Amino acid sequence: MPLHLNTLDADFEQAFTALLGMKREDSPDVDAIVAGIISDVRQRGDAALIELTARFDRLSLTPETIRFSEAEIDALIAKVPPIEAEALELAAERIRTYHAAQMPQDARWMDDAGAELGWRWTPIAAAGLYVPGGLASYPSSLLMNAIPAKVAGVKRLAVTVPTPDGVANPLVLLAARLAGVDEVYRVGGAQAVAALAYGTATIPAVDKITGPGNAFVAAAKRRVFGKVGIDMIAGPSEILVIADGDNNPDWIALDLMSQAEHDASAQSILVTDSPAFAAAVETSVAKLLTTLARAEIAGESWRDFGAIIIVRDMAEAVQLSNRIAPEHLEICTADPEALLTQIDHAGAIFLGQWTPEAIGDYIGGPNHVLPTARSARFSSGLSVMDFIKRTTIARMTPEALRAIGPAAEVLAASESLQAHGLSVTARLKALNEE
Amino acid sequence: MPLHLNTLDADFEQAFTALLGMKREDSPDVDAIVAGIISDVRQRGDAALIELTARFDRLSLTPETIRFSEAEIDALIAKVPPIEAEALELAAERIRTYHAAQMPQDARWMDDAGAELGWRWTPIAAAGLYVPGGLASYPSSLLMNAIPAKVAGVKRLAVTVPTPDGVANPLVLLAARLAGVDEVYRVGGAQAVAALAYGTATIPAVDKITGPGNAFVAAAKRRVFGKVGIDMIAGPSEILVIADGDNNPDWIALDLMSQAEHDASAQSILVTDSPAFAAAVETSVAKLLTTLARAEIAGESWRDFGAIIIVRDMAEAVQLSNRIAPEHLEICTADPEALLTQIDHAGAIFLGQWTPEAIGDYIGGPNHVLPTARSARFSSGLSVMDFIKRTTIARMTPEALRAIGPAAEVLAASESLQAHGLSVTARLKALNEE
Numbered sequence: 001m002p003l004h005l006n007t008l009d010a011d012f013e014q015a016f017t018a019l020l021g022m023k024r025e026d027s028p029d030v031d032a033i034v035a036g037i038i039s040d041v042r043q044r045g046d047a048a049l050i051e052l053t054a055r056f057d058r059l060s061l062t063p064e065t066i067r068f069s070e071a072e073i074d075a076l077i078a079k080v081p082p083i084e085a086e087a088l089e090l091a092a093e094r095i096r097t098y099h100a101a102q103m104p105q106d107a108r109w110m111d112d113a114g115a116e117l118g119w120r121w122t123p124i125a126a127a128g129l130y131v132p133g134g135l136a137s138y139p140s141s142l143l144m145n146a147i148p149a150k151v152a153g154v155k156r157l158a159v160t161v162p163t164p165d166g167v168a169n170p171l172v173l174l175a176a177r178l179a180g181v182d183e184v185y186r187v188g189g190a191q192a193v194a195a196l197a198y199g200t201a202t203i204p205a206v207d208k209i210t211g212p213g214n215a216f217v218a219a220a221k222r223r224v225f226g227k228v229g230i231d232m233i234a235g236p237s238e239i240l241v242i243a244d245g246d247n248n249p250d251w252i253a254l255d256l257m258s259q260a261e262h263d264a265s266a267q268s269i270l271v272t273d274s275p276a277f278a279a280a281v282e283t284s285v286a287k288l289l290t291t292l293a294r295a296e297i298a299g300e301s302w303r304d305f306g307a308i309i310i311v312r313d314m315a316e317a318v319q320l321s322n323r324i325a326p327e328h329l330e331i332c333t334a335d336p337e338a339l340l341t342q343i344d345h346a347g348a349i350f351l352g353q354w355t356p357e358a359i360g361d362y363i364g365g366p367n368h369v370l371p372t373a374r375s376a377r378f379s380s381g382l383s384v385m386d387f388i389k390r391t392t393i394a395r396m397t398p399e400a401l402r403a404i405g406p407a408a409e410v411l412a413a414s415e416s417l418q419a420h421g422l423s424v425t426a427r428l429k430a431l432n433e434e
Numbered sequence: 435m436p437l438h439l440n441t442l443d444a445d446f447e448q449a450f451t452a453l454l455g456m457k458r459e460d461s462p463d464v465d466a467i468v469a470g471i472i473s474d475v476r477q478r479g480d481a482a483l484i485e486l487t488a489r490f491d492r493l494s495l496t497p498e499t500i501r502f503s504e505a506e507i508d509a510l511i512a513k514v515p516p517i518e519a520e521a522l523e524l525a526a527e528r529i530r531t532y533h534a535a536q537m538p539q540d541a542r543w544m545d546d547a548g549a550e551l552g553w554r555w556t557p558i559a560a561a562g563l564y565v566p567g568g569l570a571s572y573p574s575s576l577l578m579n580a581i582p583a584k585v586a587g588v589k590r591l592a593v594t595v596p597t598p599d600g601v602a603n604p605l606v607l608l609a610a611r612l613a614g615v616d617e618v619y620r621v622g623g624a625q626a627v628a629a630l631a632y633g634t635a636t637i638p639a640v641d642k643i644t645g646p647g648n649a650f651v652a653a654a655k656r657r658v659f660g661k662v663g664i665d666m667i668a669g670p671s672e673i674l675v676i677a678d679g680d681n682n683p684d685w686i687a688l689d690l691m692s693q694a695e696h697d698a699s700a701q702s703i704l705v706t707d708s709p710a711f712a713a714a715v716e717t718s719v720a721k722l723l724t725t726l727a728r729a730e731i732a733g734e735s736w737r738d739f740g741a742i743i744i745v746r747d748m749a750e751a752v753q754l755s756n757r758i759a760p761e762h763l764e765i766c767t768a769d770p771e772a773l774l775t776q777i778d779h780a781g782a783i784f785l786g787q788w789t790p791e792a793i794g795d796y797i798g799g800p801n802h803v804l805p806t807a808r809s810a811r812f813s814s815g816l817s818v819m820d821f822i823k824r825t826t827i828a829r830m831t832p833e834a835l836r837a838i839g840p841a842a843e844v845l846a847a848s849e850s851l852q853a854h855g856l857s858v859t860a861r862l863k864a865l866n867e868e
Contacts (some may be wrong), residue, residue: 208812354830361854365828375663378641378823379663401788401793412792419726
């Protein structure tokens with residue numbers, strides 16, 4: 001049974017704070033193992049990759065077969081049923097259009113002092129994308145990571161995807177092709193991250209690594225951070241649904257279960273002002289949990305981390321949502337726009353009854369790589385911004401240096417940085433002697 | 435003597451690669467100590483803060499004196515000479531104007547399928563800024579961190595600054611006042627970071643921590659990352675100057691030394707197509723190193739990490755600069771704009787002979803918190819973007835769900851996520867029955 005809270009309860013604040021602080025993930029400490037793997041790949045390159053892949057993926061590789069050939073990709077892609085290929089193409093197109101709209105502009109201007117200022121955005125030169133193998137090898141995740149990179153202008157985009165026992169997912173390779181991925185390697189785990197960060201004879205090093213992975217992959221990404229950039233380390237998925245009584249309880253139950261079925265550590269929370277609706281949703285969930293293919297996982301998530309919170313009104317719902325800062329937020333009320341403007345922290349918002357969160361996972365356009373575990377308080381989902389960087393620009397005219405240089409001299413002196421000050425003084429002197 | 439390289443040398447590639455891989459920083463392993471301090475502050479709050487401050491800063495505090503009162507700040511600010519106050523005010527105003535221009539726009543649009551998409555930017559609610567104590571307590575750094583936060587709309591901005599032996603820097607407090615900082619606490623080290631991340635009775639927790647610090651502060655920031663956001667962990671400063679022979683060698687020597695005087699681990703590199711100019715700069719540096727107040731630090735940096743690289747032409751200079759991805763890049767050539775467009779990776783660029791890098795440290799407007807150690811390949815300097823986050827928005831009309839929902843059903847099935855698919859199917863069924 002999920003947690004039942006009511007803001008009218010005397011112990012509500014205590015119980016809600018406990019919900020906020022709930023630890024849903026036990027990361028095994030694999031750091032020492034990962035350190036060994038990274039060091040091995042740095043030292044022995046492809047030889048280490050091949051050995052580790054034989055051990056972990058039961059797959060025998062040579063330097064020539066680490067990378068998928070285009071012919072191999074063609075052959076795999078040919079197996080994808082047309083209906084799936086078309087769905088993936090539509091998803092790729094919609095994700096591309098949405099992310100293209102995110103590209104920021106360069107700027108240059110001259111200010112009153114005569115200083116020309118601005119910035120330029122440039123793409124990361126080479127990015128690596130980790131794609132998990134086996135059951136969690138999601139083509140949708142590949143699109144969500146690879147398309148922003150390519151929209152941003154990343155020239156070289158390499159994918160690593162483990163193929164345990166040599167089994168590759170044709171849809172993942174089709175997604176890679178649709179997204180414009182340049183290289184696909186059949187390696188995984190910490191060894192793939194190490195190869196992307198440090199390079200081997202077969203896999204040239206990249207500048208940034210993104211993509212989800214297990215505890216080994218996460219630990220490896222943390223370790224190589226600094227040498228290369230990394231994206232966030234994502235935790236288990238979560239959804240918060242704010243719904244009034246005028247909703248179909250079966251639909252909301254499905255939305256809650258669509259997070260719960262991801263992972264036993266996922267979290268689904270319903271916030272509503274209608275106790276009757278809450279009861280109806282709970283009944284519907286119970287029924288679903290007798291039929292869903294992944295009922296065991298979804299049931300465990302719902303029992304251990306699910307919650308139903310009854311609030312007095314929607315203002316209270318918004319307050320609680322802002323304290324939770326959910327990864328996914330569905331607002332299913334009569335006027336969702338009115339609540340939207342009051343939401344301070346959320347990864348992605350889905351408005352109204354026709355927008356199940358699953359639309360965002362696949363086809364809506366916005367990214368599905370989003371901040372979990374309350375980190376929407378301080379971070380954003382994946383976007384083109386993760387694959388570009390800004391260089392600031394300044395050019396002083398002699399007039400500008402005359403106007404603002406003396407203040408720089410004063411501040412340099414106040415910080416006891418003499419050469420800083422002199423680099424301005426020397427130039428001002430020349431200007432004054434003109 | 436700095437490293438001398440010439441692209442014509444047979445062993446140039448090898449020597450340049452060694453320069454790229456040069457390790458300039460030996461971070462002492464303070465992780466175990468820092469873990470203990472954080473755990474102590476989490477458990478004992480203010481009592482731990484007070485004890486640690488007595489031990490490390492030789493300063494006796496009470497819960498009432500951990501925070502600077504407004505009267506204390508007023509009294510300290512009154513000591514700042516007017517010329518310094520005016521310089522700081524001009525700097526604050528220019529930094530504010532530049533960063534205000536960075537604020538991105540929200541977006542909403544309806545696409546052809548009838549899907550309404552977009553995003554909203556919202557500020558981080560509370561941010562903490564670490565300011566080092568003693569000699570490295572720079573008012574300019576306070577402005578560079580605090581102003582972007584306030585421009586972004588951060589409501590609560592807390593500063594921690596250690597005051598060893600109770601000595602506070604009046605300029606730092608004036609900078610805090612000018613930047614609109616809300617709270618200033620006289621604590622530092624890993625204990626200050628722990629207090630900001632987890633909160634104590636006196637210091638409420640924040641959502642993100644930025645600002646430079648020593649090895650203890652850096653290790654503490656790494657440890658609390660996840661609980662709160664952090665900015666980059668900055669390494670020692672660096673500058674690369676691309677200059678042709680038509681420059682004043684004394685000015686370029688000062689620019690090189692203005693980085694070298696920061697830190698013995700700083701790095702200053704001159705790239706020029708004129709061997710004669712290179713020799714003149716080197717002579718000028720040698721002369722400066724007999725007079726500069728911080729000659730010992732600057733000399734050590736120049737000897738251990740400085741480099742002069744002779745190139746055939748400016749195209750080659752740009753290529754080398756892109757491989758280095760410098761934190762600061764000065765382009766002092768006849769047509770700096772022509773080179774600018776070829777620069778792929780740099781934290782900040784200073785164009786032309788009237789723009790010494792020191793202008794950017796204090797008064798130019800762009801941020802001086804910039805990516806070091808080649809991380810400009812994948813990251814940017816501090817900006818308003820560090821204090822806001824993006825929430826994506828999606829709203830499907832019935833028409834949109836009909837158009838793109840079936841593709842989501844197909845993709846959910848291909849990933850074996852049944853509830854995902856059913857959440858769309860249930861709604862499509864209702865639409866079809868209408």
